[in-house]
Amino acid sequence: MPVPSGTKEGSARPRPSGSPGGIPEYGADPAAAAAAVRLRLRDDTEPVRNLATFLTTSFEPEAQRLHNAYLNRNLADREQYPGVDELVRECVRMLGHLWGGDPNGVVGSATTGSSEAAMMAGLSLLHRWAERTGPGNRRPNLVMGAGVHACWRNFCRHWEVEPRVAPARPGCIGLDAGSVAELCDESTIGVVTVLGGTLDGRYEPVREITEELDRVAAESGIEVPVHVDAAGGGFIAPFLDPDLAWGFDLPRVVSINASGHKYGQVPPGLGWVLWRDRDHRSRRLGFPVNYLGSNHTYHEFSFSRSAAPVVLQYYNFVRYGFAGYRSMHARSRILAQDLAARLRGTGRFHFLGDGRDLPVVAVTAEPDLKLAQLAAHLGECGWSVPVYQLPPDLDELTAMRVVVRSDLRPDEVVAFAAAVDEFTRSTK
Template structure:
């Protein structure tokens, strides 16, 4: 993987205001390219954008392969049967990685984890509707305050009540102790997060699963568990193999992950995998025959480039289990080093220190403004987000740093130096 040697600087040139008109006649390709680049050259270089979880650097061979399949439509299964076979091979690999039976798991490539979440949520809803004897009751979905907004979107679009466990100081995720209190006969499922976008933490999945087992035993309320592993699904198995969070737990029926995060492929790829065909029930598939033969599609979107799927399979072959472990171990090591440098300043409290996902989330001493720190870092070519924690903790302002595989130790030291420069000037 190519490495970031220095952050890209942002120019002070003002943005060009859009005209809102198509030109009367076209221009030469080189002129069009130059115009596009001029419009975009003020933006941060992706590798210095520490706000994003998305992969930003690729091997030349991977970039070439990606370009070769960019114009192949993954939906054209009759025309490109090899692509469909490759996608399903990725599903089987993921199923095995997540301790499922590769011969029984079913799943799909999706346009990011948001579509994967919609499919998983819709399956939970249909499953509940099929077995529910509570006619007229409104279904609900239980999640933690740190869950991704796509789950609230699912609830709004599908008419499901979102039951969100409140955030507490020191715990932004879903706590096993409150799960039983929030679940009832109308609960379609519980969403547990493996790698929060807020602070990089893992929900205590095993404890949540145990709480749901006890709920079924003592109250007869049998609630399935979905794991939103958008960030952790292609990170945790390689660096925390002893952690039980996946299909090892019988309560887990489905898992989603983002290939374009720690799966190390370009943006636009998610995965959703069910334990078996029996758990992907509810008649959500549609038979289509106008592409040549009858085929069933479970995805919400239809046409999409096959290139990200091709790159996912390429990475599985190129890196293997050991290669992924090496890349992610190094990334976590850089995150730990950077967290240590920031802690040494004595001006920050770390909510996330990179020991789970390689994400650092911090609050500042009262005399420091994180928004001012973010502006200082932007002047030096780094993009970092500052945001408020969930509604229960709205007075807490957080700055987050996402460490990816292209942030080298030298670049992390440069980032830490820029932070120290700010703290000294603010003293």
């Protein structure tokens, strides 16, 4: 391969680290450039020991090869890569069926994570509310629990929607049926329910919430649609909780989002948003494009991005099948519950989540046990865990969360719990 223009052959002389900005005057050979990058990243946590993240951190060699092979294909180039475009549609059909919908009726998109998916779903709720209610001076509102992901408040901020948040209270961070009726009115564009909160890993009671909204509709005539933020649970509940009603099997649920890069087992950067059918997706989301070779309508906010995560999502559906996903996630849930039992044995923690929904353990601690100090101790042992404040009304409490993913081994659970036990004994 020829030396790139501007490269001084044999030179690996980047600017001194103290130089203020600017790229190096001369380039480096590939090995030296790669070494410089690794040097800069050497102190980062090893991904498999990052128990803060929900994102998938380990991949089979065949999956890595497949991902690399399709990394340079643009998901937006539908005319040039019709096979990739068909994989998107096939994944939407598979997810629609998995989530209790009609695979021939659902519509949806691959997105850049669940945050884009949430923005699209929220905007569709807003547009459809405006179409139902007509012009007026009322400010629209969106009802949610205190434990929703930050992307929902971000949506409300950017589109001037009032966030109506059910306050957190002891034993309940998320939204429940008892909070819905008093928060909804004629200006409510929808209710966001969460299937697997990031703060506690718990499922909100989607079915009970929809039943309460049915009662509100019967008494007042106010019809409020439901969106399910299943960023985590969309790839857990169908496999481990088959009797749980939460998806398109509930008529009031109009849309669902999920993160393929979490329990869908693909690399970071993939989300999904599905609507029950075309009538429930606002037509205003679509915009026509014809400069790529033919006429297509795009519904996504982002445009150019790699098709590789979608390829991996379809690969995983074929690779694991329903039974494989069920076995993988059942193992993670068992490990999470084992970890919760070991932490409970210390007698120093109160549990927000114990692995019974998402394979996540989230705890608060006795006043004399400082979770920030515990997290620092675990960091010295090689584990990264987050410590965070709970939402308003419970914000005097801090919590610690451990996400159990498919690459965590039983012996690592034992080692992690032993490190926690060591610290708790030293602080008595």
